[in-house]
Amino acid sequence: METILVLAHTENDGSLAKSAREAMHSAAALHQSLAGSQLVVGLIGDHVQAAANSIAASPATKYFGVTGTDFTQARYASDAAAAESIFKAAQATIVVAPATSRWARVLPGVAQRLGGRADTHVTGVAVTDGKISVSRWYYRQRMEGALTRTQRPWLIGIDPGSQPACACGAGTAAVEMVAVALPDTARRTTVTGLREPKADAQTIRPDAQLLFVTGAGWTKKQADGQTHVPEAEKLILGFLKAARASLGSSKSLVDLGGEGQAVLPFLSHLNQIGQTGATPRHAKGLSTCCHGEEPHTVGWRFINERRAISLDPNCGWARGKADVLYVADAFAVVTKVNELLAAA
């Protein structure tokens, strides 16, 4: 009989992030498919009661918590110790957690500590003939595999955005607090803060509906034989602001910036999508001036509705990959789009 533990951490305001509710959804579905299984929840944070209450109507039968200032910061040593302690208190065999940066940092190490195995970036969990299997992508999202394991505990990190969020209702949950004695060696690291662009300069917005993908074509010579980089910068930033979109970029465009050229200075490797970048999940994606076949196109593998603007009607980035390809000059189209969005 499997005991399924959902591990989650609270946000700064004590709430649960959407990614935690997505993991909860996967775990609840697993619980429903496994006869005789038990579902429990483990929460880590400064305070966890409010978070537990927010999902109290879930099928979970027990709630465990590790609290205190040591567990507010996303630090390997303390997070691993907390997860290990909750796991032992819950006597779990399966652990499901959102693959946030915080959990992705510790899950494999915790699995090693517990003598189990971890699978990360999981995009699907299923039960067939009583056997649990998980799906995940290999070779940078170029092929998808389904696998199963005999080892327990099995720690499963669910990729944020890959599952619906659970609609667990609120109520009052009885949280059993788990004491964790942190040795001094677990306090050698201190999280001192966050570094991020100013709010109006932040171009990466994971919660945005739309991903705007910019390719190297923005920096190439245009019909008049000249480059128009300042104009491209103004148009792209204007679009991001008006459409409240997130910005992704091809590797070639980001690399130009990294080589010290005066090219779209707001781009960094954090914007890079594709083979050696991110594969973000958004409802819609609009690519502009992008080119290339696989593997470059894996950057928008997880974008549902895709449209592209390119001067090349045979563009491998768009043909067979996008729903609509506009054969047009992106400078002209985005100028008009920005005008329309500003007027709306």
Add this chain to the structure above:
Amino acid sequence: MTTAYQIVVCGSIVPDPLQTLEPVAAPTGPALKNEMMLPAVLDPWAGHALFEAANLAKNNPGSKVWLVALGPKAKLQQVMMTVAQKVPFELVALDGSASGFTDATETATALAEAIAAIPGLDKSKLLVFGGWESASRGAGATMQIVGERLGIVDQFQGVDQLTVNADGSLEILERIEGGKHQVSRCAGAPALLGWATGNLPEPKNNPQVGMVNMRTVMPALQKAKPTKLAGEGLSFAGVALPKQLRETKIVKDQSPDAIAQEIVAWIKK
């Protein structure tokens, strides 16, 4: 205060990202079609880790860099011909599969044992580097397990910057959600860092560095320990390429105004 670090970089080879990859069913599980024929490169994020390690060693006299690589010996040798010209390091080679379908725990166990066996390793000076994810399995799991096996609990993933402070402490920037970096201060070695892109460009080939490196690379390859990754307890139901091919509607000969109106309507839908 400068510290002479012992920097061990874990990194292996992956198929050249520009190659067409196709999964096939092999007797031992999934594999890539013509895997041994595919040109290979050093795993990109592991490469960044190696270049950062070399830079750190250069700025901290007395430091030394090892590259611990698990892969098919013949392919490792090919890739080392190029990598060895980039930065100075000593190779520790393990002869085994570099497939993305191997188990992270088994790979990590082999790497950790190889690191622990490095003569003269001083844990108080040890920094273990690697890519935060590979371009093959892409699990982001191997480094954490290596760290656990070596007893290192100061671990960082998605690292873009490491600064050694005057007091010997380490300031580390890790990628987190939303285009942000988390800033941490660690008391010092030992620590494990899974690197993302970092800040350094790929070094130019330097034949002199290559000649020095090759003196140790070839013997290391010759004595590479055969490493079997059995995939115990792990079975694949299947691996497939995505089948989805979209019916792309090509819109030609429309004015920018008309296209813009259509796009705005779609965005707002």
